[in-house]
Amino acid sequence: MERLSMLIEQKVQSGVWKGVKASRGGPFISHLKNADDLLLLGKATETQLEVMMDSLQLFCDASGQKVNKAKSPIFLSPNVPTARARQLSSTCQIPLATDMGKYLGIKLVQGRVTRSSFADIVEKVNKKFTGWKAKSLCRATLVQSLTSAIPQYKMQTMALPAAVCSEVDKMNRKFLWGDRAEQKKGLPC
Template sequence: MERLGHLISAYVQHGRCHPFCFARNGSPLSHLFFADDLILYARADIQQAQIINEILSYFGAHSGHRVSKPKTHIYFSPNSNLDLQQTISSYFGYQRVESLGKYLGIHVQHQRLKCADYDFIIDKVKIKLIGWKARSLFMAGRITYAKSVLSAIPIYFMQTFHLGF
C-alpha cells in the first residue's frame, strides 16, 4: 500500500493528478490511507477519473491487488454536475453515495457541523451508564470508573472533530 501512496504522490508532483482542497487557502489532499483502506480525493472530471483508473490499474498489475467494486463507493460534492457524476460513476462501476457514512466509528462529514451532530456522543455515554452495575462498587470505585471509561468516549471523537460550541 505504501507503493500506491508513492505512485499517487508522483502523479500529483508531475501535475497529472489534481488533489482536492477543502478550504480556499488549505493544503491540497490527494489520498488518505488506514490499514488497507484508501480514500482518494480529486476533481470531478473525466480526465481525473481516467488518471485514477490508470494509477489503480498500474498498481494492481504490479502488486496483484484489485479494487473491490462492491465495497467501493464514490461520493461527489453537491456542486458537481449530475450528468458528470453519472458518467464518472458508470466509468468506474462504483456505487455512488450521498454520504460516506461512518469510518472507524466516526461519521465522515460533508458539511458544517451543528450541535445536534454531537448527540451520538452523549448517547454513547448514556448507554454506558445504563449498562453499569454501579451498585456493586463503592463511591471511590464509581468515580474512578467514570473518569477512566466515560472520559475516553468524547476524547476519541475529539481526535477528529473540533468540539467548539
C-alpha cells in the same frame, strides 16, 4: 501500496493528477491510505477519473492485485450536478455513494458540527448511568474514569460544542449528587 503512493505522487508532481483542498488555505491532497484502505481524491472530471483509473490499473498490473469495484464507491461533492455524477460513475463502473459513511467510528464527511453530531456521546453516557447502581458503586470514580473517557475519541478529530459538554456535565452531576427528589448526601464516595 507504497508503490501506488509513489505512482500517484509522480502524477501529482507532473501536474496530471489534480488533488483537492480540504480548506481554503490547506494543501492539495491526492490520496490518503491506512493499512489496506485507500481514498483517492481529485477533481470531478472525466480526465481526472481516467488518470485515477489508469494509475490503479498500472498498480494492479504490477502487483497482481485487483480493485473490487463493488466495494469501492465513488463519492462526489454535493456541488457536482447529479447527471455528471452518474456519468462519472458509469464511466468507471463504480457505484455512486451519497454518503462516505464512517471510518473507525467517525463520519468521513462531516458537515457543520452541531449538537446532533454528538448525540451518540450523550446517549452512551446516559446508558452508562442507567446501567449503574448508584448505591453499590463509587459514583465519583465512575464519573471521572468512564464518562469522561467516552467523548475523548471524537474530540481528537473535532471540538465538542459547548451544549454537548454542558449536557454531559449535567448528567454527571445528577448521577454524582442524585436527583433533587433525593436528599442531598455528602460526597458520594
